[in-house]
Amino acid sequence: MDIKITKSKKQMTVTLNGKLDTLTAPELEKRLDNELDGVQKLILDFSGLTYISSAGLRVVMTTVQTMEEQGSMTIKNVCPSVMDVFKVTGLTGFLNIEA
Numbered sequence: 846m847d848i849k850i851t852k853s854k855k856q857m858t859v860t861l862n863g864k865l866d867t868l869t870a871p872e873l874e875k876r877l878d879n880e881l882d883g884v885q886k887l888i889l890d891f892s893g894l895t896y897i898s899s900a901g902l903r904v905v906m907t908t909v910q911t912m913e914e915q916g917s918m919t920i921k922n923v924c925p926s927v928m929d930v931f932k933v934t935g936l937t938g939f940l941n942i943e944a
Contacts, residue, residue: 847893848876855885855916862893865901874904881908885916892922897930909939919943 846863857880865873881887887908897905905920912918919941923931931937 846872848873850876850880852880852884855883856888857881857884857886858888858890860890860893864896864898865894865904866896866898867900870898870900870904873901874907877904877908877911881911881915883915884912887912887916887918889918889920890922891920891924891927894927895924897927902930902934902936905940906936917941 846861846865846869849860849862851858851860859873859877861873863869889905889908909918921943923942928937928942931940931942
C-alpha cells in the first residue's frame with residue numbers, strides 16, 4: 846500500500862493506494878500516530894484503496910476516536926467494494942463519508 850500525507854496548517858490529507866489489510870494496517874497506524882498531533886481536520890482519501898480488512902477497519906475506528914477529541918475526520922472517494930464493507934459492518938452510521 847502507498848500512503849501519501851499532505852499537511853496544510855491544521856488540516857491533513859492521507860491518500861491511500863492499494864489494500865489496507867493485516868500487513869499494511871500497522872504502517873498506516875504508525876504514520877498516523879506520528880502525524881496527527883495538532884491536526885484539527887483529517888481527510889482520508891480512499892480513491893486508490895481497493896480493499897479493507899478488519900485490521901484496516903480497526904485503524905480507521907481508532908483514528909475516528911482520536912479525531913473526535915481534536916477535530917473532525919472525513920473519508921472521501923470510497924470505492925463500491927470498500928463501501929460495502931462499511932455498510933455490512935454498520936460503520937456508515939459512525940463515519941463521515943463523502944462521495
